[in-house]
Amino acid sequence: MPVRKSATRLTQEERDSLLAAVVRMKANITNPDVQEENQISVFDQFEAVHLACLNVKVPDGSNVNMGHQGPAFLPWHREFLLWFENELVAHGSSIGLPYWDWTDHEGTNTKLFTDEYLGARDGEIQRGYFAYHAPETDSNSFSKPEWWPDTLEGWRIKESLSHEFGTTLRREYIDRPLAVPEDVRRTMARNTYEDRGTMIETDPVTGRQVRQPRGFRNRLELGNRMHNFGHGWVGGHMGHPYTSPNDLIFFFHHCNIDRLWAEWQKNGHEGIAYYPSDSSGEDEGHKLNDPMWPWVGDALGYVPSKLFEDAPTPDFSSSNVRTAADVMDMSSLGYVYE
Numbered sequence: 001m002p003v004r005k006s007a008t009r010l011t012q013e014e015r016d017s018l019l020a021a022v023v024r025m026k027a028n029i030t031n032p033d034v035q036e037e038n039q040i041s042v043f044d045q046f047e048a049v050h051l052a053c054l055n056v057k058v059p060d061g062s063n064v065n066m067g068h069q070g071p072a073f074l075p076w077h078r079e080f081l082l083w084f085e086n087e088l089v090a091h092g093s094s095i096g097l098p099y100w101d102w103t104d105h106e107g108t109n110t111k112l113f114t115d116e117y118l119g120a121r122d123g124e125i126q127r128g129y130f131a132y133h134a135p136e137t138d139s140n141s142f143s144k145p146e147w148w149p150d151t152l153e154g155w156r157i158k159e160s161l162s163h164e165f166g167t168t169l170r171r172e173y174i175d176r177p178l179a180v181p182e183d184v185r186r187t188m189a190r191n192t193y194e195d196r197g198t199m200i201e202t203d204p205v206t207g208r209q210v211r212q213p214r215g216f217r218n219r220l221e222l223g224n225r226m227h228n229f230g231h232g233w234v235g236g237h238m239g240h241p242y243t244s245p246n247d248l249i250f251f252f253h254h255c256n257i258d259r260l261w262a263e264w265q266k267n268g269h270e271g272i273a274y275y276p277s278d279s280s281g282e283d284e285g286h287k288l289n290d291p292m293w294p295w296v297g298d299a300l301g302y303v304p305s306k307l308f309e310d311a312p313t314p315d316f317s318s319s320n321v322r323t324a325a326d327v328m329d330m331s332s333l334g335y336v337y338e
């Protein structure tokens with residue numbers, strides 16, 4: 001059973017085992033027989049699917065963001081992370097997907113965004129495992145570990161999946177405070193899963209009056225120093241929904257969100273009563289028993305919009321249909337948080 005630990009509290013062996021699996025996923029081309037521009041690695045499949053999920057034509061004819069700005073934000077990403085974690089383990093990781101605890105400010109700055117882990121947070125990444133050039137090649141003088149895959153020339157982002165951010169992974173340094181425990185506490189104190197209303201309160205960091213979302217999902221996704229903020233705090237590719245899964249921190253970030261949802265569920269909000277029902281009037285894909293694209297099996301009528309030409313997405317037609325109901329109970333999914 002994969003154990004999900006705080007990313008800042010892994011042992012060196014655990015961290016290296018995880019990073020080795022990640023670079024193997026990046027080196028593992030799923031379709032080597034097609035021309036190079038259409039080849040895609042196991043790692044890049046996640047970026048391609050996340051990009052496509054932002055705008056999917058569904059059977060009722062409407063266009064829906066399958067994984068964001070609605071109730072399915074949490075179950076869609078829970079399924080997405082399960083798929084990622086399966087690949088991590090299949091590529092040799094000894095541990096499950098770690099989570100980025102935003103309230104661990106020191107660990108974030110002194111452990112996570114370092115050359116030996118995720119790389120720096122000030123523009124294009126030049127050193128470590130996520131630089132355009134592999135360790136010990138070109139300008140990347142960082143020492144190459146024995147587990148670096150022979151075929152991986154560096155952490156390179158496909159042109160078709162890079163939007164305006166370029167083929168070298170980038171982040172931007174911004175001097176804003178990360179979440180404090182009070183931010184998390186207030187999110188966890190919301191009792192309704194979905195509520196688009198807002199409330200006025202005093203911000204625990206700035207002391208100013210602010211308007212914050214009232215629902216749990218709404219606040220976790222959009223509230224001060226929660227999901228959206230974390231994306232922007234890292235910046236670069238991570239700062240834009242078109243490109244965020246190119247950066248490994250995306251998965252740590254969403255793992256923390258999944259962990260908070262799991263905790264909230266355990267804490268008196270368990271099961272289908274705490275998710276919009278099939279008669280709730282939410283968009284298709286966002287109600288309890290709606291298939292969540294791409295996990296719709298061979299159902300017809302789902303067409304992801306091609307945000308970019310030639311950004312190949314994997315074929316899910318033979319996979320199981322997955323709904324929010326399928327992922328409601330974390331204990332049935334085979335991972336635990338530590």
Ligand SMILES: [Cu+2]
Binds near residue numbers: 231244254
């Ligand atoms: Cu996100």
